[in-house]
Amino acid sequence: MARRLSPVGLDFIEDAPVRLAFAAEAAAPPEAVYRALAEEVVGWPRWFRAVTLARPTHGGSGREVRLLGGARLQETVMAADPEQRYAYRVDEANVPGVRALVEEWRLTPAGSGTHVRWTFAADGSAPFRLALAAARPGLGRSFRTAVRTLDGLLTVRRAAGQ
Template identity: 30%
Template sequence: MHPCERVGIDYVDSAPHRFTNSVDLAITPEQLFQVFADAEAWPRWATVIRHVEWTSPLPPGVGSTRVVSMLGGLKGAEEFLLWEPGRRMGFRFNEASERSIRAFAERYDVEPKAQGCRLTWTLALEVNGPGKHLMPLSGLVSNLSFRWFLRRLRRYTDERFATVS
């Protein structure tokens, strides 16, 4: 593992590369945080994620840590900078298996709605090396994936929290 810059949560508003997408979910903000805390849920909707392991005691909170394993062998050792159930959460990579990741952070903002909640997900990063020059193109492709992940999250939460009438 290689160290990443230990950015603060404000990094998601100032990073060189930022991706923000939203989705309306037919669940409560509290139910969404059940999904966020569930290590087995992440690969179900964010299919780039293969495995999530909490490396600190649950329930999660500020300072909690986990390791996320992704497609292509990428691993990120994450530390939670925000954990406000029903409102927002965010984390950064403290270390990554790829030396090219200089800094990485995500923030999830949740807004209650009459029929559920709206999730706004912001992913922010900076890369070193040749990948830095490819970010404009790879970023467009990545952002399409992030939108697809949110559609999958909607399907997953619809199924997970379906009620029988």
């Protein structure tokens, strides 16, 4: 059963009790990476294996996301700064123990490509925080694999002139 989470603001990204940050490089330019993140939401399952469904809601100001393992999330997009940042807050989740969750994707030009930084900011019960700490290596691998897969898709798209 989904529960309402705390309606935290963007400052939670810096102030959260648990902050996990991961970085990866993409050969694709920031505008292509941003488009895939923020404008092509339904495409997330093609490149982020943990995501089984992603769709925009509320005219694009929200998202519905489902993850492997059965997690269901209702989110509010909090920042959509083209080519720079995409951030969203989870408003409802069926994940036990979570009280607040914000994710931020920062994009920085790196040569002809993009430095991608994903920050996962959360608060929850002690068991939730322990589980999140234990999941850190897997989340990092999942993120790096997702960025590599996305970059491959964007490379094929660029080669096809799309």
